[in-house]
Structures are given as C-alpha cells and as structure tokens.
Amino acid sequence: MIQLTATPASALVDEPVHIRATGLSPFQVVILQASLADEKGNLFHSQAYYKANEAGEVDLQQAPSLGGDYIGVHPMGLFWSLKPEKFLMKLVKKDVVNSPFLVQIKLYDSNLQLTDIATTAPKVSLTLERWYVAPGVKRIQVREGPLRGTLFLPPGEGRFPGIIDLFGGIGGLIEYRASLLASHGFVSLALAYFNYEDLPAQPEKTELDYFEEAVNFLLRHPKVLGPGIGIVSISKGAEIGLSMAIHLKQVTATVLINGPNFILGIPQVYHGQISKPLALSPQSLSINALGLAEFQHSFEEARREASETSLLPIEKAQGHFLFIVGEDDKNLNSKVYAEQATQQLSRYGKNNWTLLSYPGAGHLLEPPYSPLCCASEISSLHLSIHWGGEVTPHAAAQEHSWKEIQKFLRKHLVPVVTSQL
Amino acid sequence: MFQLTATPASALADEPVHIRVTGLPPLQLVTLTASLKDEKGNVFRSKAFYKTNEVGELDLMKAPAFGGDYVGVHPMGLFWSLKCQKAFRRLLKQDVMNSPFWVTLNLYDTVGLQDFSTEEPIASQVVQRWFSAPGVQRVQVREGRVRGALFLPPGEGPFPGVIDLFGGRGGLVEFRASLLAAHGLAVLALAYFAYEDLPELLQEIDLEYFEEAANLLLAHPKVQTPGIGVISVSKGAEIGLAMACFLKQVVATVCINGSTAICEFPLRYKDLVIAPIPTFMERLQFDISGAVRLLHYRGDPRDKVNQRSVLPVEKAQGSILFIVGENDECSKSREYAEQALHQLQNHGRNNGRMLVYPGAGHLIEPPYAPLCYASPNLKLSSPLLWGGEPTAHATAQEHSWGEILKFFRQHLIQARSKL
Numbered sequence: 001m002i003q004l005t006a007t008p009a010s011a012l013v014d015e016p017v018h019i020r021a022t023g024l025s026p027f028q029v030v031i032l033q034a035s036l037a038d039e040k041g042n043l044f045h046s047q048a049y050y051k052a053n054e055a056g057e058v059d060l061q062q063a064p065s066l067g068g069d070y071i072g073v074h075p076m077g078l079f080w081s082l083k084p085e086k087f088l089m090k091l092v093k094k095d096v097v098n099s100p101f102l103v104q105i106k107l108y109d110s111n112l113q114l115t116d117i118a119t120t121a122p123k124v125s126l127t128l129e130r131w132y133v134a135p136g137v138k139r140i141q142v143r144e145g146p147l148r149g150t151l152f153l154p155p156g157e158g159r160f161p162g163i164i165d166l167f168g169g170i171g172g173l174i175e176y177r178a179s180l181l182a183s184h185g186f187v188s189l190a191l192a193y194f195n196y197e198d199l200p201a202q203p204e205k206t207e208l209d210y211f212e213e214a215v216n217f218l219l220r221h222p223k224v225l226g227p228g229i230g231i232v233s234i235s236k237g238a239e240i241g242l243s244m245a246i247h248l249k250q251v252t253a254t255v256l257i258n259g260p261n262f263i264l265g266i267p268q269v270y271h272g273q274i275s276k277p278l279a280l281s282p283q284s285l286s287i288n289a290l291g292l293a294e295f296q297h298s299f300e301e302a303r304r305e306a307s308e309t310s311l312l313p314i315e316k317a318q319g320h321f322l323f324i325v326g327e328d329d330k331n332l333n334s335k336v337y338a339e340q341a342t343q344q345l346s347r348y349g350k351n352n353w354t355l356l357s358y359p360g361a362g363h364l365l366e367p368p369y370s371p372l373c374c375a376s377e378i379s380s381l382h383l384s385i386h387w388g389g390e391v392t393p394h395a396a397a398q399e400h401s402w403k404e405i406q407k408f409l410r411k412h413l414v415p416v417v418t419s420q421l
Numbered sequence: 422m423f424q425l426t427a428t429p430a431s432a433l434a435d436e437p438v439h440i441r442v443t444g445l446p447p448l449q450l451v452t453l454t455a456s457l458k459d460e461k462g463n464v465f466r467s468k469a470f471y472k473t474n475e476v477g478e479l480d481l482m483k484a485p486a487f488g489g490d491y492v493g494v495h496p497m498g499l500f501w502s503l504k505c506q507k508a509f510r511r512l513l514k515q516d517v518m519n520s521p522f523w524v525t526l527n528l529y530d531t532v533g534l535q536d537f538s539t540e541e542p543i544a545s546q547v548v549q550r551w552f553s554a555p556g557v558q559r560v561q562v563r564e565g566r567v568r569g570a571l572f573l574p575p576g577e578g579p580f581p582g583v584i585d586l587f588g589g590r591g592g593l594v595e596f597r598a599s600l601l602a603a604h605g606l607a608v609l610a611l612a613y614f615a616y617e618d619l620p621e622l623l624q625e626i627d628l629e630y631f632e633e634a635a636n637l638l639l640a641h642p643k644v645q646t647p648g649i650g651v652i653s654v655s656k657g658a659e660i661g662l663a664m665a666c667f668l669k670q671v672v673a674t675v676c677i678n679g680s681t682a683i684c685e686f687p688l689r690y691k692d693l694v695i696a697p698i699p700t701f702m703e704r705l706q707f708d709i710s711g712a713v714r715l716l717h718y719r720g721d722p723r724d725k726v727n728q729r730s731v732l733p734v735e736k737a738q739g740s741i742l743f744i745v746g747e748n749d750e751c752s753k754s755r756e757y758a759e760q761a762l763h764q765l766q767n768h769g770r771n772n773g774r775m776l777v778y779p780g781a782g783h784l785i786e787p788p789y790a791p792l793c794y795a796s797p798n799l800k801l802s803s804p805l806l807w808g809g810e811p812t813a814h815a816t817a818q819e820h821s822w823g824e825i826l827k828f829f830r831q832h833l834i835q836a837r838s839k840l
Contacts, residue, residue, distance in 0.1 A: 029703050049703030067704040067717065083711055087508065110703055283450055283470035283487040283532040289794050289811050290710060291504045297488070374709050382536035391709060
C-alpha cells in the first residue's frame with residue numbers, strides 16, 4: 001500500500017519538511033507534485049520525478065530528483081520551485097497571523113502524461129500547514145505619530161532584541177519577514193514608509209527623521225532589550241538601513257540585502273540637511289531574451305560622473321554590518337556596491353562587516369523555501385522588471401543567509417553574559 | 422532638419438538594412454524602435470537607445486546602443502531583437518510570395534522607461550522584408566505521396582536542387598526555401614506530418630517518402646542532376662542525416678542542431694528498421710518561465726545499448742555540414758555532431774564538417790530572424806525551450822547562412838561540373 005508522509009505537518013514556513021513515500025514497486029518512477037493557492041486564489045505548482053529504491057521507498061532527504069522543476073537531492077525542492085499559473089505572479093502572504101499557507105503534496109505514477117495530471121486523482125496526497133508566526137507571537141498595529149507599521153512580539157516574558165524590517169521600492173507594508181523573526185525571538189517592527197495608509201504614495205524625498213523616530217519608538221518599548229537595535233533591509237530599504245546606521249548610533253547591527261552604497265533616485269533629508277541622489281539613466285536599461293527589463297547597469301553613468309562624496313559615508317557608522325549579495329541580481333549591481341562599501345570601510349581601518357556573496361542568487365532574497373520570483377510586472381511602466389536568480393542556487397542562498405542573519409543579529413544585539421568566578 | 426533613412430527600403434529578409442539619422446542636435450540621446458505585425462496579428466517590438474555624435478548624426482553601422490533590447494554596435498539589432506507582446510510566439514512568415522513583413526522604424530528624441538508605442542515619433546520609416554525575389558516561382562506539390570511547395574529561381578536553369586526540412590512543429594514551413602530560391606537554388610519545402618493528407622502525428626520516419634521527394638525533385642526539368650542537397654533543422658535534421666546515409670541522390674546535407682541517432686520513433690527504409698533511442702519523461706525539466714527543457718530527455722547515443730539507433734554516417738556518399746548552437750536547450754547538438762564526425766574519422770572519411778556557435782540556441786534560422794525563446798508544440802501543454810543568447814544567436818544566424826550558401830554552391834555545382 002502506497003504511503004506518503006511529510007513531517008512536520010504544521011510548521012513555520014522556514015522550517016524544513018521531511019517527505020517520504022513507501023510501498024512503491026522497487027525502482028518505480030513517480031511524480032511528486034506540490035500545489036498551493038494564495039489568499040486571492042492564484043495557484044502555484046511544482047513537480048519532480050523520483051525513482052524509488054530497491055525497497056520501493058523514496059526519501060527526499062536522500063533521493064535525487066531526476067527531472068521536473070529541479071534536479072538533484074533537494075528535500076525542500078517542491079516548495080522553493082513552486083511556479084505561478086499566472087506568469088510572474090509573486091507568492092506573498094498578506095495575513096501572517098490568522099492562517100497558514102496550505103500546501104498539497106501529491107504522488108502520481110509516472111506513466112501518466114503530463115497533460116493528464118490535472119484530470120487524474122493522485123495515488124496519494126496530503127496537506128501541510130506553513131505558518132508565518134509561531135504560537136504566542138503577538139501582532140500590534142502601529143500608528144504612533146507619523147509611524148505606520150506592525151509590531152510583532154515574541155511569546156514569553158522578558159525583553160528581546162529589537163529589529164526594524166524594511167522592504168524596498170514596492171512600498172506598502174510587508175509583514176512576513178518581521179513575523180518570522182518574531183517567531184525566532186526578535187521584537188520586529190515591519191515599517192512602512194510609502195504607499196501605505198496616509199504615507200505619501202510616491203515620495204519625492206526620503207525623510208530619515210521618520211526612521212529615527214521608529215528607532216526611538218522601538219527602544220522605548222518595554223519588551224525591547226536595547227541599548228541598540230538591529231535593521232533587516234533589502235533593496236531601496238537597504239539604502240535607508242545603511243543611512244540609519246550611519247546617522248544613528250543606536251543602530252548596532254544592520255543587515256543589508258542587495259542594496260546600494262549611494263542614494264537611489266530621490267534625495268534624503270535628515271535634520272534639514274539634504275543629501276543628493278544618483279540618477280538612473282534610462283538608456284542603460286537592458287531587455288533580456290524574455291522581454292524582461294534589467295536595471296543593474298542603470299546607475300553606471302551617474303556613478304562614473306559622480307565624486308566619492310556621493311557614496312554614503314559608511315565609515316561613520318558605529319554598528320556592525322552584514323552584507324547579503326545575490327551575484328545574479330539583475331536589478332541592482334549589488335555585488336559591486338557591497339564590495340565598494342566594504343573597501344571603503346577597510347580604507348578607514350574598520351572591520352565591522354561581513355559580506356556574504358551568493359553565486360546564482362537574485363535580487364529578491366527571502367526567507368528559506370520561498371519560491372524564486374524572477375520578475376514582476378510594473379503595469380504603470382508597461383515593463384516587467386527582472387530580479388534575477390537561478391532557482392536552485394537562489395534557494396540555497398535563502399536557506400544559508402537566513403541562518404546567518406539571525407546569528408548576526410543575536411551576536412550584536414544580545415550581550416554575552418560571561419560568568420566571572 | 423533631421424532625417425531618418427533606412428536603405429534599402431525593400432529587400433530580401435536576409436539582407437542588411439543601413440539605418441542612419443542626420444540633422445539632430447549633437448550628443449542627443451534618442452530612442453529607435455522597430456515594430457511589425459505578423460499575419461496572425463501578433464505585434465513584435467524592439468527598441469534601442471543611442472546617442473548622436475558631435476555633428477548630430479547617428480549611423481547604426483558605427484554607433485553602439487547603450488541599452489534597450491541589445492547593447493553595442495549591431496546594425497540589424499532592431500530586427501533580430503524583435504519580441505512579441507504575447508509570450509512564446511515565433512515570428513514565421515506564412516505567405517512568402519505575395520507580401521513582405523512591413524517593419525516600422527520610429528525615432529524619438531528622448532530616452533525613458535515609457536512605452537514608446539503610445540508616443541508620436543519625430544521620424545518614421547517603413548522597410549519591406551521579402552522572403553522571395555522577383556521572378557521566383559512557387560509551385561504547390563501534390564504528386565504521389567509528396568506534399569510541399571517547390572520554389573524555382575528565375576531563369577531557365579537547371580538549378581541545384583535542395584530539399585528543406587523543418588522539425589517537430591510539423592506542417593509546411595516555406596520561408597527558408599523561398600529565400601534559398603532567391604539565391605539561385607531550386608528548393609522543395611517538404612512537409613512530412615500535420616499537413617494536408619499526411620499523418621497528423623509523427624509516429625515513424627518512412628525514408629521512402631523522402632526518397633520519393635528526392636526523385637521527384639531530380640525529375641523536374643529545371644533541377645540539376647544527378648545529386649541534390651538537403652537543409653534540415655531539429656527533428657528534420659535527424660531525417661536529413663538519414664537521407665544522407667541511405668540515399669545516394671543526396672550529395673550535400675546541412676544538419677542544424679539535429680540528433681545523429683534515431684530518437685523517439687523508428688526509421689524505416691525498405692527492409693531496414695532502425696529502433697529509436699528511448700526517451701525518459703522523468704528527465705524533462707521546467708525552466709523558470711514554465712517552458713520545458715528537453716535537453717536531457719533522450720537516451721545517450723554514446724551508450725552501448727543505443728548503438729543500433731545511431732545513424733551509419735560512414736555510408737553517406739555526399740558531404741555533411743553540421744551547424745551547432747552551443748546553448749541549445751532542446752538537443753545535445755554538439756555532442757551528437759562530434760559523435761558523427763568521430764564515426765566518420767574512424768572509417769577514414771573526411772566528408773563531414775561542424776560549425777559550432779557559442780551562445781546560439783536550437784532554432785538557428787536565416788539572418789535577422791528574432792530569437793524565439795520558447796514556443797508551443799503539439800504534444801506537450803507547455804511550450805518547448807529552445808535556448809540561445811540573443812546577440813550570439815543573431816551572429817550565428819548571420820554567419821551560418823553564408824556558410825550554408827557556400828556549402829551548397831561548392832558541393833552542388835561541383836556535381837554538375839563532373840558531367
């Protein structure tokens with residue numbers, strides 16, 4: 001009798017699942033499929049072909065996929081290779097607290113034609129819950145003064161290291177990374193800064209005072225450990241994260257994922273002082289074979305003509321940096337920018353940084369097992385932006401960097417208590 | 422007063438166009454776009470960003486594009502980087518005789534991220550791209566079992582004869598045959614399935630059908646004897662190579678990205694049946710776009726168990742030219758060609774040659790044809806991935822076309838001079 005097991009059946013979305021099939025014929029080739037529907041009903045699917053061993057078993061921790069959406073031994077491949085039915089649709093969980101994503105795992109005989117799978121019942125199937133919060137995490141909407149966002153508190157008594165979570169040019173409020181970090185013991189403030197509630201829809205400048213207020217708000221919170229806080233930031237958010245680390249000594253640990261070492265597009269203002277941005281050269285936009293727009297060279301001209309003063313003065317920051325770079329980033333020239341920033345630190349005799357550079361990873365590095373979103377449509381521009389990344393190495397980068405991010409934040413935000421006897 | 426010129430305004434689709442702009446301000450950033458609508462109403466577009474020189478001129482033969490659909494000096498870049506709005510559409514001219522593709526070239530005096538198709542250009546030119554030349558004749562062929570279209574060059578002849586075979590797409594594809602006729606060859610675009618009363622699906626290769634076609638071509642009063650050529654791509658190239666091996670009438674064969682062993686279904690020729698190398702559905706891979714990569718799907722022709730499926734190239738009496746795209750995502754073209762050449766060497770033959778193009782994909786077509794990333798096929802619900810990096814693929818098409826014409830002239834004219 002064919003059996004399919006997947007444990008744990010209910011877990012955090014960044015926890016691995018052990019999938020096994022037993023009771024097959026020896027060396028039988030089977031198709032494993034995963035599917036999920038997001039909150040709007042958009043469907044995502046993945047599939048892989050496996051061959052059972054002599055005992056008629058397939059253990060995804062040991063068996064290689066022979067084909068499908070990924071090949072080789074990848075226990076979580078069915079999750080991170082999920083592809084949308086609607087091309088370029090990104091998988092995003094909006095309600096991170098009240099419901100999980102339900103992932104169906106199905107097993108089919110490989111004798112089936114690919115075209116028949118949709119209309120044939122699987123030999124066996126099961127459903128898994130993938131949660132974005134751990135039990136006991138509290139979600140609190142934030143509307144303090146100008147601040148707009150969501151605060152996630154880990155369960156339990158006492159104080160926890162605090163972090164601010166910043167996403168990029170997409171705007172709005174994205175909560176899923178903050179809710180996961182709270183599940184791992186961080187007080188996390190998912191902070192919106194444009195295109196959300198009464199925040200400006202399309203800001204003409206970035207007001208760093210807003211972010212300073214967010215830092216002070218977080219440090220005032222009774223559950224935040226202090227005396228410093230951390231930042232986890234990506235893309236445009238990482239420009240802001242870097243700037244916060246430079247100006248605010250309370251920022252002691254900053255994670256910069258695929259960000260620039262200069263100001264993108266619109267100026268920054270802090271305490272009345274204006275810092276000028278570098279302008280994008282639209283003529284340097286590159287369109288790839290699939291018609292996707294690649295922007296990673298679009299700041300080259302401005303950078304060539306600019307002086308050193310237009311680079312952010314990272315040497316002034318007092319905290320520590322973790323640079324996370326996807327080498328296949330097609331949106332920002334992340335590797336070049338991160339290397340230039342770390343070289344600048346080295347020139348000033350500082351070694352308060354670590355750079356993790358991932359070959360094959362793209363711009364949108366997310367928590368582990370998130371499917372690669374390689375491009376997104378921007379309807380206002382009739383463009384689809386290529387983020388880059390190859391499916392398998394991008395997944396490996398997400399898995400590795402997530403652990404490193406948490407290690408880094410704990411190391412610099414939680415004081416080491418040494419017993420002195 | 423500024424001017425946009427594109428010459429020649431009307432030409433064969435494999436001829437280059439010289440695009441120039443004059444009379445603009447010096448060092449001005451401009452956008453050039455191309456667009457065409459195919460016979461099914463699909464719109465294809467391309468764009469590139471340029472800068473005029475110090476006298477306000479732009480010559481695409483000298484100036485580099487800074488960005489857009491291609492980068493660098495590519496005089497024909499606007500043509501080969503044309504992309505369809507709808508994914509996975511292949512640009513393919515159906516009516517090759519009566520109408521050209523009309524390509525509209527537009528000039529804008531700005532650069533930007535906007536959709537230029539909604540803006541008024543400051544200058545515009547339309548060029549005609551034809552797939553046949555004046556005097557080329559098209560004859561529908563329905564004789565015996567043979568189905569296709571014969572393209573005859575203008576004049577008395579006789580002309581070297583060539584059979585043109587496309588691949589797993591089926592039906593009848595005429596544009597390459599008609600272009601070759603414009604270059605002085607008598608070409609039979611030959612259908613073999615999914616056309617008229619031919620079988621709907623390809624389930625075996627009946628080589629006698631192709632022999633019938635070869636004999637039919639040779640019997641035509643305007644076709645040279647005693648030998649013909651074959652130009653073939655993809656699945657067609659597997660058949661083309663089989664023709665070269667078994668039919669003495671075939672004296673010059675071009676195989677583009679084909680297998681050199683029989684795959685998927687058997688080949689039959691008189692008493693001979695060649696069993697196919699098996700395919701492994703579990704080795705299908707899905708690309709990020711959802712297109713299917715067939716690259717690893719077929720068994721290995723170098724595997725001992727598959728030797729009976731490998732075509733006996735040493736039996737071919739004529740010359741063979743293998744055209745290989747190294748970035749072919751559908752077929753291990755380089756490995757196949759190398760195995761065939763190795764086989765020829767082992768038998769003391771030197772009638773085979775390979776041209777390998779780095780960066781080129783599976784569908785190597787005549788020059789300036791846009792790269793097709795993937796396109797639908799009859800059997801699978803997902804499109805098939807072809808592979809190829811646009812710029813390298815365009816270079817391969819330009820170079821290989823010249824080599825193909827040289828190859829046919831060399832080996833088909835020689836046959837005549839032996840008389």
